[in-house]
Amino acid sequence: MAFTAKDVKDLREMTGVGMMDCKKALAASDGDMEKAIAYLREKGLAAAQKKAGRIAAEGMAYATVIDNAGIVVEVNAETDFVAKNEKFVEFVKGVAEAVAANNPSDLEALMESNYPGTELTVRQQQQEMVLVIGENINVRRFIRYADGVNVPYIHAGGKIGVNVNMSVEGVDNMDAVIELGKDIAMQIAAMRPQYLDAASVDAGELEKEKEIQMAKAMEENKAKKIPEEKALKIAENMVKGRINKFYEEICLLNQPYVKENKISVDRHVQQVAKELGGIIKINGFTRFEKGEGMEKKQDNFAEEIANMVK
Numbered sequence: 065m066a067f068t069a070k071d072v073k074d075l076r077e078m079t080g081v082g083m084m085d086c087k088k089a090l091a092a093s094d095g096d097m098e099k100a101i102a103y104l105r106e107k108g109l110a111a112a113q114k115k116a117g118r119i120a121a122e123g124m125a126y127a128t129v130i131d132n133a134g135i136v137v138e139v140n141a142e143t144d145f146v147a148k149n150e151k152f153v154e155f156v157k158g159v160a161e162a163v164a165a166n167n168p169s170d171l172e173a174l175m176e177s178n179y180p181g182t183e184l185t186v187r188q189q190q191q192e193m194v195l196v197i198g199e200n201i202n203v204r205r206f207i208r209y210a211d212g213v214n215v216p217y218i219h220a221g222g223k224i225g226v227n228v229n230m231s232v233e234g235v236d237n238m239d240a241v242i243e244l245g246k247d248i249a250m251q252i253a254a255m256r257p258q259y260l261d262a263a264s265v266d267a268g269e270l271e272k273e274k275e276i277q278m279a280k281a282m283e284e285n286k287a288k289k290i291p292e293e294k295a296l297k298i299a300e301n302m303v304k305g306r307i308n309k310f311y312e313e314i315c316l317l318n319q320p321y322v323k324e325n326k327i328s329v330d331r332h333v334q335q336v337a338k339e340l341g342g343i344i345k346i347n348g349f350t351r352f353e354k355g356e357g358m359e360k361k362q363d364n365f366a367e368e369i370a371n372m373v374k
Contacts, residue, residue, distance in 0.1 A: 067095035079104055082192035083184060120200045121355035123147060125225030126156045127216035130164035134214025134227040137163060137206040138352045142199040147222045147354075152201070155193050156222075162186050163206045174206060207350040213238075215245025219253045225352045226252050234342030241344065244336050248316075251329060252351050257316035260348055261330070265315065270307075277306045316349060 067090040075086040075097060081104050093099035123140040124147040139156045146152050161180040168174035179189040186203060193201050209229045217226040226249040232241055251257075259265050281302040285295035311318040317330035324332065329346075337344040 067091075071095065071097065075100055075104075076188075076191070082195050083188050084192065085195065120202050121358040123201070123354050124153065124156050124222035125218070125352040125354045126160055126222060127218055127225035127227050127352075128157070128160050129214050129216055130161060132214070133164045134209035134212075134216060134229055135160045135163050135206065136216070136225045136227045136350045136352050138204045138225070138354060140202045140204050140355065140358070141197065146197060146199060149197060151196055152193065153222075155189065155201075158189070159186060159203055159206070163208050167208060167210070168206075171203070171205065175203065205352065207352075209348070209350075212347055213241060213245070215242055215249055217246060217249030217253060219250075223354055224253045225350075226250075227350050228252065229347045229349065231345040231347055232342065233344075235337070235340045235344065237340055240336070240340055244333065244344065247323065248329065248333070248346065249349075251319065251322050252316060252349050254322060255316075255319055256351070257319060257349075258314045259316070260346065261315050261317045262311045265311070273310055274303055274307060277303045277310075281306075317346065 071090055072083060072086045075081070075090060076083050079086070079101060081089075085104065086100070089100040089103045090097075093103050120140040120142050122142060122144045123138070125136070125138045127134075127136045129135070137156065137160050139152075139159055141147070141152065158180050159174075162168075162177055163174060165180060166174070166177035168177050175187040175190070176185050178184075179186045182189060184192070190201055190203060207227065209227060211229075213230045213232050215228045215230070217228075218224070219226070228245045228249045230241070230245060232238075235241055278299055281299035282295060284302075285298055290298065312320065312328075317328065317333075319329050321327055321329045321332040327335075333344055333346060
């Protein structure tokens with residue numbers, strides 16, 4: 065019995081198994097759908113569908129530059145040692161290439177775009193990797209910088225991926241610019257800034273911080289038994305200083321530069337630009353940390369051993 069591309073698609077949707085294995089199953093079963101499903105189950109391949117529900121909070125954050133575009137991606141798997149698997153690393157790099165080549169508008173568009181070097185989509189290639197690796201695998205997020213000078217940095221073999229995006233004018237020594245970008249990227253990896261500068265801070269978050277600091281300052285002044293009217297004026301000045309400190313903690317350009325903490329990152333960039341005889345501006349950055357904000361799998365080894373000896 066012959067089978068069509070639609071049959072392959074239907075079988076893939078029914079089992080969660082990769083397209084190539086579905087084609088093999090249908091070929092081995094003369095196009096009979098029920099026999100193809102049985103074939104996949106016998107081969108242990110249909111288990112890929114079950115894997116899709118398992119927690120994947122490990123994996124790899126990856127940063128690179130492809131055709132001048134700065135790319136950062138995060139691809140998750142279930143266990144941390146998968147990041148060292150050569151096939152998994154190749155898949156992650158392929159996802160970055162897909163982002164660079166296809167310029168997808170969002171994650172769904174990326175998943176339906178072509179995976180480089182194949183006739184598959186990124187989603188289909190991901191399903192193939194589930195079968196090859198034996199774990200649930202998910203492309204979680206990506207960012208693409210099309211313009212400017214992009215400098216990537218990968219920390220601890222893929223624990224953190226960073227891209228720094230800069231505008232550069234009148235500078236001939238691009239090696240020095242790249243070195244600056246690497247230093248800034250390492251600062252971002254270590255110090256976890258949330259925003260570029262004070263102007264970038266979310267208005268709601270800023271107001272909440274001011275309220276917290278005002279209440280704290282008034283309590284401190286109350287403990288000192290300062291009259292309320294005077295305490296309010298003192299508290300307002302205290303809040304201004306504390307908000308500046310708040311900016312130093314969460315804004316990249318306001319942070320003390322880690323290699324010379326007597327100056328800010330912004331001041332350091334200006335100094336380097338002056339030395340190089342041009343203009344350098346940090347336009348933005350992205351920092352992805354693998355599994356950030358996700359539920360982590362909690363292994364119960366006692367339970368696992370008990371199940372093994374049943």
